[in-house]
Amino acid sequence: MSKATIQATIQRxxxxxxxPIPSLTLTRPDDWHLHVRDGDALHTVVPHxxxxxxxxxxxxxxxxxxxxxxxxxxxxxRIQAAIPAGMKFEPLMTLYLTDKLPPEEIRRAREAGVVAxxxxxxGATTHSDAGVTDLRKTYKTLEAMQREGLLLLLHGEVTSxxxxxxxxxxxxxxxxxxxxxxxxxxxxxxxxxxxxxxAAQYVREADRFLGATLTAHHLLYNRNALFTGGLRPxxxxxxxxxxxxxxxxxxxxxxxxxxxxxLGTDSAPHPAHLKExxxxxAGCYTGHAAIELYAEAFDxxxxxxxxxxxxxxxxxxxxxLPRNQERITLKKESWTSPESFAFGEAELKPLRxxxxxxxxxxxxxxx
Ligand code: DOR
Ligand code: ZN
Numbered sequence: 001m002s003k004a005t006i007q008a009t010i011q012r013x014x015x016x017x018x019x020p021i022p023s024l025t026l027t028r029p030d031d032w033h034l035h036v037r038d039g040d041a042l043h044t045v046v047p048h049x050x051x052x053x054x055x056x057x058x059x060x061x062x063x064x065x066x067x068x069x070x071x072x073x074x075x076x077x078r079i080q081a082a083i084p085a086g087m088k089f090e091p092l093m094t095l096y097l098t099d100k101l102p103p104e105e106i107r108r109a110r111e112a113g114v115v116a117x118x119x120x121x122x123g124a125t126t127h128s129d130a131g132v133t134d135l136r137k138t139y140k141t142l143e144a145m146q147r148e149g150l151l152l153l154l155h156g157e158v159t160s161x162x163x164x165x166x167x168x169x170x171x172x173x174x175x176x177x178x179x180x181x182x183x184x185x186x187x188x189x190x191x192x193x194x195x196x197x198x199a200a201q202y203v204r205e206a207d208r209f210l211g212a213t214l215t216a217h218h219l220l221y222n223r224n225a226l227f228t229g230g231l232r233p234x235x236x237x238x239x240x241x242x243x244x245x246x247x248x249x250x251x252x253x254x255x256x257x258x259x260x261x262x263l264g265t266d267s268a269p270h271p272a273h274l275k276e277x278x279x280x281x282a283g284c285y286t287g288h289a290a291i292e293l294y295a296e297a298f299d300x301x302x303x304x305x306x307x308x309x310x311x312x313x314x315x316x317x318x319x320x321l322p323r324n325q326e327r328i329t330l331k332k333e334s335w336t337s338p339e340s341f342a343f344g345e346a347e348l349k350p351l352r353x354x355x356x357x358x359x360x361x362x363x364x365x366x367x
Contacts, residue, residue, distance in 0.1 A: 021331050021332055021333055022331070022332040023329055023330060023331045023332065023362065024295065024304055024307070024329065024330045024331075024359075025327050025328070025329045025330075026307060026308040026311065026312055026327065026328060026330075027308055027312035027313070027323060027324050027325075027326070027327055027328075028053070028054045028312065028324040028325075028326040028327060028328050029052065029053055029054070029263060029291055029311035029312045029324075029328070030053050030054055030055040030056065030263070030311075030312065030315050030316060030324065031049060031052075031053045031055070031056040031057070031263060031264060031265050031267075031290065032056075032057045032190070032213050032262055032263060032264040032315040032319070033057055033059065033153070033192050033193060033213045033215075033264030033265060033266050034049060034053075034056040034057060034058060034059065034264075034265055034266075034267055034287070035058075035059045035061070035266070035267060035268040035269065035283065036049070036056075036058060036079060036082075036091075036269075037062070037269060038062050038075070038078065039344065040343075040344035040345075041269060041343055041344055042078060042079060042081075042082035043082050044269070044341050044342060044343050044344075044348060045267070045269050045285075045287050045348075046079055046082040046083055046089070047082070047083070047084050047087070048287040048288045049089065049267070049287050049290075050083050050084065050087045050088075050089035051087065051361070052290060052291045052328070052361060053089065053290075053291075054088065054089065054090065054324040054326065055089070055090040055091075055092055055321075055324075056089070056090075056091060056092065057092050057094060057115070057116065057153070057264070058075070058076075058079065058091045058092065058093055058094060059094065059118060060072070060075075060093075060094045060095055060096040060118055061096060061118070061120065061125075061126060061127040061128065062075070062127065063127055064130070065096035065098070065127065065130050066093070066094070066095055066096050067095060067096050067098060067101060067105075067130075068095070068105060068108075069095070069105060069108040069109040069111070069112040069114060070112075072093040072094070072095060072109065072112060072114050073093075073112050073113075075093065076091050076093050076113075079091040088326075092115050092116075092319075093112075093113065093114045093115065094114060094115065094116045094117060094118050094153065095109055095114055095116075095117045095118070096117075096118055096120070096130065096131075097117050097118060097119045097120070097131070097132055097138055097141065097152075098130050098131065098132065099132055099133055099134070099137040099138065100137075101117070101138065101141050102141070103140045103141045103143065103144035104144075105141075106141060106144035106145055106147075106148050106150060107144065107148055109148075109150065110148045110149065110150060114150065115150065115151060115319065116150055116151040116152065116153050116190070117141075117145055117150055117151070117152055117153065118153045118154075118155070119131070119132055119135075119138075119152060119153065119154050119155060120132070120155045121155065121157065121158065121159050121172075121176075122159065123159045124155050124157050124159050124238065125155060125157075125238040125282055126238075126268065126270075126281060126282055126283060128155070131155075135176060135179075135180060139183070142180075142183075142184055142187060143184075145187060146184050146186055146187040149188075149320075151187075151188040151189065151190060151319065152184075152187055152188070152189045152190070153189075153190045153192050154172075154177070154189060154190065154191050154192055155192060155193075155238075156169055156172045156173070156176075156177060156191050156192065156194070156199065156239075157169050157172050157238070157239050158171045158172045158175060158176065165240060166223075166240065166242060166243075168239065169194070169195055169196050169198070169199055169239050170196055170198040170199070173198060173199060173202050177189075177191070177202070181206070181209070181210065185209065186209060187209065188209050188210075188211075188318070189209060189210050189211075190210075190211050190212065190213060190264075190318070191203055191210065191211070191212040191213075192212070192213050192264060192266070193213055193214070193215050193218065193239060193264060193266045194212045194213070194214060194218075194250065194253075195218050195239040195240070195241070195242050195246060195250070196242055196246045196249070197245060197246050197248075197249030197250075199212065200212070200249045200250055200252070200253040200261075201249075203253070203260060203261070204253065204256075204258060204260075206260075208260070210260065211260040211261070211262065211314075211315075211318040212253075212260065212261055212262075213261075213262055213263065213264025213266070213315075214250055214253065214254045214261060214262075214263070214264065215237075215264065215265055215266045215284075215286070216265060216286050216290060216293035216294045216296075216297060217235070217237065217241070217266075217284045217286060217293070217351060218241065218242075218247065218250055219247065219250055219251050219254060219294070219297035220247075220293060220296065220297050220300075221235060221241050221247065222241055222242065222243055222244040222246070222247045223240065223241040223242055223243060224244075225241060226240075226241060233275040233276050233277070233280040234275060234284065234285075234349055234350075234351060234353065235284065235351070236275070236280055236281075236282055236283075236284075237266065237268065237282050237283050237284045238282040238283075240282075251297065251300075251301050254297070254298070254306075254310055255298060255301050255303035255306045255310070256306075257306055257309065259309065259313070259314045259317060259318070260314065260318065261310065261314065262310055262311075262314035262315035262318065263294060263310055263311045263314075263315060264315075265286050265287060265290045266283075266284070266286075267284070267285055267286045267287035267290060268282070268283025268284060268285065269283065269285045269287070269343065269348050270283050270285070270348075271343055271344075271346030271347065271348065272340065272343075272346065272347045272348060272349040273346060273347070274346075275349070284351045285348055285349070285350045285351060286350065286351050287350075288337065288338070288341070288350045289337055289350070289352070289357055289361075291311065291328070291330065291359075291361060292330065292357050292358075292359040292360060292361060293351070293352075293357070294307065294310075294311060295307060295330050295358075295359035296357065296358050296359055298310075299332070299358065299359070312324060328361060328362075329361075329362040330359050330360065330361055330362060331359070331360050331362045332358060332359055332360075333359070333360045333362075334356050334357065334358055334360075335356070335357055335360050336354065336355070336356055336357075337350055337352045337353060337354060337355055337356075337357055338350070338353070338354075339353050339354040340353060
């Protein structure tokens, strides 16, 4: 090589600016629907959520369920004890609605800082056997919630065995949600983890008292994911993944800029051996990489500019809580998700276990 060629090559090498890695800085997000379980499990999953989210709505479907203000306070303390030193994370507590939850408990709950009550129709999902058998039995308690300003969070599926599993959300809207909203027009309701175009449309057309959360997995996958190359238990959750047309409608809702759609991971850890089982448990664990998975879904839709409102503003505004002040940064830099995590005596396999993720949380949080 001549001297001139070498010089030209060096110049090309030094003058070509390195391609910048796309990055995204946003207000630190919140998770408006999270399962952290109890006991040893807390030490695995709470640090994952705390690394990303400032606050999370904690589901009360423990065994036994969280049905009193005192139980919610004790549970909050156990969660707080699992937050790693130096991390800031606020668990927002909920009660579990039963046919017999006394209306008087609602005031005690509000005074204890509980923000919402979760309705599981009896038999709808994991640990829902103590759930509601008939909404009318809960009306006095719902009146107290409307009065005290506690939100109602819905697992929106009917449970009748004669209704096709894939239709249970749409039937819930017609038979339960429409009458419920007519009877409690000023009760703030969150239609949790919506999975259908019917639900997205219903929420879009509703008033300011109805919001909805969307999971990352329902934005990223349709029901084919459950059957690709064999039965895939780690994609099984309830409400179950639906057809592609529904996934597309959910992405449209999440990225639309409508402030009544917001982030709720429904990250729901189960021991791997109970998911890889003849009657595998429902629930996808996304808590280890939740905000990265949402970034991937929004990126695929060309809507990264909508992620901050969805993840960091809309939920806080709907709940009437202040927006967070800290910021996080995501980089478009691929990394491999761990195969599994220790989970008490068992093992926890996350969604995308051992696979590549496109976005990476760069900093945890900063002022
Ligand atoms: O898939 C689910 N898992 N859906 C739920 O509603 C409950 C959750 C859990 O607690 O595992
Ligand atoms: Zn859930």
